[in-house]
Amino acid sequence: MLTAVSDEPLRTPLADEPRARVLLVDDVPANLLALEGILEPLGQHLVAVRSGDEALKALLLDEYACVLMDVQMPGLDGLETARLIRTRERTKHLPILFITALSREAAYVTRGYEYGAVDYLLKPVDPDILRAKVSVFVELHLRGEKLRQQALELAERRRVEEELLRATELEQQLVGIVGHDIRTPLAAILTTAQAQLSREALPAAQRKAFERVARGGERIQRIVDQLLDFTRARVGGGIPVVPGAGDLNELCRKVTDELRAARPERSIHCEFTHDSLHGVWDLDRLAQVVANLLDNALKYSPRDTPVRLRTYEQGVDTVYLEVQNAGAPIPAHVLPTLFEPFRRGEGPGQRESLGLGLYIARSIVEAHGGTLRVESTPEVGTVFSLCLPRQALADGRAHSPCASVASPMTA
Structure with a gap:
């Protein structure tokens, strides 16, 4: 009989520690209980079976750190079970520790090692020694699993x-x-x-x-x-911008004049808090942004409603531009991905669009160190708000006065 008596204090394993499986094989239930009592302080997953056949089935289902097995069992004894374990590619290197009450004669020990044992322990077994031996194989197994996981992650990263x-x-x-x-x-x-x-x-x-x-x-x-x-x-490292001195209001007037000529049936109202709004920006690129926002506003609003464009400044460092339309609000499920590439709106003529306009507009704004966000409600309609530093920044939003603008859910 085995005994679980030991003077070593029990260690409570941490909940997030990885656990290994240890297979216990003995045809005597009392011996299995004793082994479980000895090894329980290690905090590992102990699997107890009562025959060599059950041990082979268990090894087909899961990975184990080691096997503790009795030699004398009915049917498949421990030595024959070990031999079969060694014939399988998956378990050929699995550590097997024999625990037996057989004679200490060298012949038995030799046969145990010939059949694949890494250790041969005779009853009565010292609990502290058994725990120490098993803990070594558990640690080796867990390290091996960690290395395999790291190898898989590295391979996935490379892929x-x-x-x-x-x-x-x-x-x-x-x-x-x-x-x-x-x-x-x-x-x-x-x-x-x-x-x-x-x-x-x-x-x-x-x-x-x-x-x-x-x-x-x-x-x-x-x-x-x-x-x-x-x-x-x-x-390409972002859309290139070439800043130069210019008037944002004058740019807006030119873009709206072009759109009014192309769509004489629609009304575009401009509201400027100042006659001019000077700064240093890439005016051609900003014209591309304003044209895209106005064109979208015209597409997604009723023909008998105006589209409104407003500019204003806040302090000496930032200017703002807003484009508002009275169309149906953008669906809530669309807002989080509105500025992603290849997102097309719903409506006639949208098959001709690549769905890149808003993505490119935001990229241009961010290249200036600015922000582009959207709010859409049934009461107000849809408002695209553009914040720009008075002078385009080469190092993006991190040092921009617009970086302090509350982050919208879509930008």
């Missing part, structure tokens, strides 16, 4: 990095294709169409055909420009 590298290379190839292989013939098409449309004597049918060509070419040109901006924002 993700390789995929990102391939994606970056693909996007860079796209820049080359779009920037040259498409733009060059597209420019020739647009030039030819515009040259034909400039002829006063062009027959009506041909004029209509060239107008369709010009409109189609201009739409392709917009898509090409968006793809290039998207790629720059993703893999």
